[in-house]
Amino acid sequence: MEYKFNEIEKKWQDYWRENKVYQVSNNSGKPKYYVLDMFPYPSGAGLHVGHPLGYIASDIYSRYKRLKGFNVLHPMGFDSFGLPAEQYALETGQHPATTTEKNITTFKAQLDKIGFCYDWNRELRTSDPQYYKWTQWIFLQLYNSYFCNTQQKARPIADLVKKYETKGCKNFTADQWNAFTKKEQEDILMNRRLAFSAFGEVNWCEALGTVLANDEVVNGVSERGGHPVERRKMRQWFLRITAYANRLLQGLETVDFSDSMKEMQRNWIGKSEGAEIEFNIKNSTSRLNVYTTRPDTIFGVDFMVIAPEHEIVTAITTSEQKEEIEKYLAYVKSRSERERLAEAKTITGCFTGAYAVNPFDGRKIPIWIAEYVLAGYGTGAIMAVPCGDQRDFAFAKHFNIPITNIIGTHFTGHEANPTKDAVLQNSGFLNGLVMKDAMAVAINKVEELGIGKRKVNYRMRDAGFSRQRYWGEPFPITWCDGIANPLDASELPLELPHVDKYSPGPNGEGPLANLTDWINTANGRRETSTMPGYAGSSWYFLRYMDPHNDKTFCDRKASDYWNQVDLYIGGTEHAVGHLLYSRMWTKVLFDLGLIGFDEPFKKLLNQGMIQGSSRFIYRVAGTNQFVSAGLKDNYTTQPLHVDVNMVDGVDLNIEKFKQWKNAEFADATFILENDKYICGTEIEKMSKSKFNTVNPDELCDKYGADTFRMYEMFLGPVEASKPWDTKGIEGVHRFLRKLWRLLFDDLKGKIWTDAKATDAELKVLHRTIKKIEEDTERFSFNTAVSTFMICVNELADLKCNKKEVIEQLLILLAPYAPHICEELWHQLGNKGSVLDADYPTFNPALLVESTKDYPVSVNGKLRTNIILPLNLEQPQVEELVLQNEVVQKWLDGKPPKKIIFVKNKMINVVV
RNA sequence: GCCCAUGUGGCGGAAUUGGUAGACGCAGCAGACUCAAAAUCUGCCGUUCGCAAGAGCGUGAAGGUUCGAUUCCUUUCGUGGGCACCA
Secondary structure (H helix, E strand, O other): OOOOHHHHHHHHHHHHHHOOOOOOOOOOOOOEEEEEEOOOOOOOOOOOOOOHHHHHHHHHHHHHHHHOOOEEEOOOOEOOOOHHHHHHHHHHOOOHHHHHHHHHHHHHHHHHHOOOOOOHHHOOEOOOHHHHHHHHHHHHHHHOEEEEOOOOEEEEHHHHHHHHHHOOOOOOOHHHHHHOOHHHHHHHHHOOEOEEEEEEEEEEEOOOOEEEOHHHEEOOEEOOOOOEOEEEEEEEEEEOHHHHHHHHHHHHHHOEOOHHHHHHHHHHHOEEEEEEEEEEEOOOOOEEEEEEOOHHHHHHOOEEEEOOOOOOHHHHOOOOOHHHHHHHHHHHHOOOHHHHHHOOOOOOOEEEEEEEEOOOOOOEEEEEEOOOOOOOOOOOEEEEOOOOOHHHHHHHHHOOOOOOOOOHHHOOOOOOOOOOOOEOOOOHHHOOOEHHHHHHHHHHHHHHOOOEEEEEEEOOOOEEOOEOOOOOOEOOEEEEOOEEEEOOHHHOOOOOOOOOOOOOOHHHOOHHHHOHHHHEEOOEEEOOOEOOOHHHHOOHHHHOOOOOOOOOOOOHHHHHHHOOEOEEEEOHHHOOHHHHHHHHHHHHHHHOOOOOOOOOEOEEEEOOOEEEEEEEEEEEOOOOEEEOHHHHHHOOEEEEEEOHHHEEOOEEOHHHHHHHHHHOOOOOEEEOEOOEOEOEEEEEOOOHHHOOOOOHHHHHHHHOHHHHHHHHHHOOOOOOOEEOOHHHHHHHHHHHHHHHHHHEEOOOEEOOEOOOOOHHHHHHHHHHHHHHHHHHHOOOHHHHHHHHHHHHHHHHHOOOOEHHHHHHHHHHHOOOOHHHHHHHHHHOOOOOOHHHOOOOOOOHHHHOOOEEEEEEEEOOEEEEEEEEEOOOOHHHHHHHHHHOHHHHHHHOOOOOOEEEEEOOOEEEEEO
């Protein structure tokens, strides 16, 4: 009986589906465990071998946990709103809903082929109205909440209104509040809502009539068409994530993410401590407020730099400088934020003609504007200290601004020195203090004089939450006289209306603005922008817990039961965006009492990227002739990507190549080396356009899903990035066939027996149990696969065909290769899924050894091995070692200085 | 520029706490079985010297700590990724 993997895999996938083997209940006496993958965006290109890496890891772990007696939630869904579908619609006229549906069908079929244990009954799609109804609902919760600074948590905005009505606040009394117009009141509340509307800068492209993402802007022009792009203020929705900055920071202490992942989030949040200091401006009533982390350097300030967008600019610019400044402002407007921050080499700036006054020594400080200072960070103004900050130093040198030295010999005049350990000079009342200590002294003085205060600052900005696009969640908001009106929860979902064309609406609005019937309602004009991609993904892990509930987003009972995601697997590309947003949403829902935990993901495992190994051929310039890689240097050539699937290693299959792309290269000729065409190679991102993608379906057809799963794991540690190479897959396939042959012979059929296992066989088994359990627990799936190979090799060497042993092995292997294990499990006469078997228990007694083959080194160099009983103590060991012939040879008659003996490890003789 | 990760045979990788470097697999070589092939099995497989026994070298490089370093420390180079005039 042969190992017919295709039949077996189909059979068990059907069985699992029909018997609902992976359906999970919210009621169970077992402890729960929640394993989640970052759900995919269903792109038109389908799945390539890079996608399933994390899915296989999570699937193995889910099955393992189930075998270990847990009620495991392991769902899958689709992040199905997004730009590519809309872009595709723009090009082909096909509705995003149609193409998305089609793509999801393909994805699901591909996923099912690999044999994942998803509970598809809980599948969700962010673009499904039954799902985004609750995305909109949560948005309304955010809209109707504010961040209470006293309690450091979200509270209903109604609480704030009540306070204003009865007590007022430091800016107005209750009477004043009650006298405000509705619009005035709403404007004040908008400044506190967690989801709020305000003006924000966007990349505006006049020619395309639309807003562009940062990466759609290249060198100041649009990527599509090369049209000019400028910064423009537009009304946008935002999430007040900055209010949660500190809690997001503190929450990192309570979760199990890698240190580098936490570090990335900390850097993004960018907490800094310093001071805000106000400077008077000469001949002006305006004052300039700067934020600095180094108040100790206040006597070293030689100039100020403010953001070109700073509101004070026009007020302080002198008439002589007006023209210059306007020219510079026009230049800055043409620069995307990314460009403004990216080019460190070219220094630009412009003097306003105005001077600030140093409050301590009265010195005149010129005020400049420069693109590297952003309006959105701090106060949008900095005090520049060239002797201590390299960027300020470069700026001063470039514009010939004299530099004051406040750190004596620590400053060379050739570069800035950002030390905090220097003793201050030329620094008035701070003279003689070490900079570190001077900070507090300076801040205290500033506060005493009432010209500034201690300030904690965050680099993170509030998150832009609207997009001028079609394929996203509509906002449940209408506008009337400049006042936003939320829809009532009973009116949800506000369904995304059908459109016939996907081009932008007037005045930079999204496509929805074209639907006059839809936007005009009795309660005002509908919001025409839609929510960004991360809206639906910020809370999806909750919906899986209670996916069909039409009363609430997730019943509190369900979220109390499943609680946090125990293991979350996904790529590092979501390190800051998605993870921070979902952490924030979780905290808000927790604050409002809607769920019982405030961190969504207990443990995060980052899978590495599988890169593609591209193949190149070299066209001789201007011909249809291609030269083999080894000879290409003799010609002028252009490299051309060829499909990796037509290449065996680096050896091009010329016949296949000639038929490629509708026989585009049918007439090509070749310059070969040793009768072969050798391709060039390069490791790149796996992508369709580079022809280096490998389709998992084909590998599953050719070798089976079990082989494919194990090979992906065998490639290396899950967390590591590595290039894909199909070559080694044969080895894993051979392993599974070898396992099969322990029970079945191709000719004789069944060869397994009920005979009792020998000690040697049990030893092999229990060594494997121990190692597999350890490796699976620490997500070391690659070494687990090796362990299985070793085990089967050893059992084959022992000619062990015993049910007693192999049955246990099948349970261990089931998470990794579920189909073959299920088949063999039943062949051995068991009923029910192998996943419901009892996980083998490791028996240490079987592995106890009485002797050890010790490596013996002389002076740290390994010279021989000696087998010694394990119960020997140092003196006996020394005696036996010194008797050894090889050791005596290396001692060469000299007495040993010392003998190091580590029990059960090694022996080292020092001469 | 800053931060993080990483560097081990022809290749993917292993060595979990400082204790036999190269497990396991791929590729390669030699052989068995076969009319032949596939499949399977056996042996070899870091490098240099040597018939061999054995010896020298060897985890990017150079130092250091240690009886002992792929593992810890310092310096340095390469690669990958992330962030970026963030005050």
